[in-house]
Amino acid sequence: MPEGVKALQAAQQVSGGFELRLEGFPWGTEFYLKTGRMMPADGLKILEMFDAIYLGAVGLPALAPDNVTLWGLLLPIRKSFQQYINLRPIRLLPGLAGPLKGKGPDDINFVCVRENSEGEYAGAGGRVHVDTAHEVAIQTSVFTRHAVERVMRFSFEMARRRPKSKLTSVTKSNACQYSMVFWDEVFAQLSQEYPDVQTDKWHIDSMAARLVTHPEAFDVVVASNLFADILTDLGGAIQGSLGTPASANLNPERQYPSMFEPVHGSAPDIYGKKISNPIATIWAGALMLDWLGENKASDLVLDGLVAYTQAGKALTPDLGGAASTSQAGDAIRTQILEAGEKR
Secondary structure, three states: OHHHHHHHHHHHHHHOOOOOOOOOOOOOHHHHHHHOOOOOOOHHHHHOOOOEEEOOOOOOOOOOOHHHHHHHHHHHHHHHOOOOEEEEEEEOOOOOOOOOOOOOOOOOEEEEEEEOOOEEEEEEEEEEOOOOOOOEEEEEEEOOHHHHHHHHHHHHHHHHHOOOOEEEEEEOOOOOOOHHHHHHHHHHHHHOOOOOOEEEEEEHHHHHHHHHHOHHHOOEEEEOHHHHHHHHHHHHHHOOOOOOOEEEEEOOOOOOOEEEEEOOOOOHHHOOOOOOOOHHHHHHHHHHHHHOOOHHHHHHHHHHHHHHHHHOOOOOHHHOOOOOHHHHHHHHHHHHHHHHHHO
């Protein structure tokens, strides 16, 4: 997060015309160990006053179970602030070597739109006969027409603005005969309203394979909460590292603050080694600037990231380098400043 803030401040410095006022909150696992909560009881009320939320990777499974992290911090923010769009660009930055043979930056460049409010993560269900031989756990997916239509309309509108004008729906209607058949029906109905957008659909298992074999086939992808969550981790892998993908949790009506964060988790296996890749957090900052209307500053951050990866210097170990997190952040900041001078 310090490297993300440095990048934002560099973009502010060279683009001018606005001021970022930042306030930090030390919420997360350490806060949980001290208080029994991932954030204060009035945390949502505190956050509601801000224009945007810039979230660092949180969670340490050895100290607090992942479900505590998710349901104690991330999901309450997403749900309470109606951040029903989760936007995740999947792009192999120039200069980085992805794991797919023969696939370069021109082939891996699409956007995944994830339904972020219900679906498989709706939280409906329960457990009975706990700690007995007859224990039962039920987790129920929830798909409402209201939520499915709005995420699909958002995706259609985005596809309409992009050069390929193509939208892919991810489903599993051969096995999920209620929820996913419903998903397909809504997609087919809305397709009639967007004759200028090319559409196709893939079952989730075939889609996972297709991302590896033909990533260039995709432009905008819309999927349910679970399916998009899994696919975008795969997307991060084909981007060259899970340290690179960013995400935006959007409330499109802007009634509440939107939240911007890296896709990757807190990487407990390298925690404290100071070698984490800052690209995802910095990229999330660029998404935030764009959402706040500071498009020039957002472009400067992305230009800085591209120049950094093309130079191939001060890369972190996950990208084949030996730089520390702060060294990588400093290099990116320098590229942002230089990009600003060229404009």
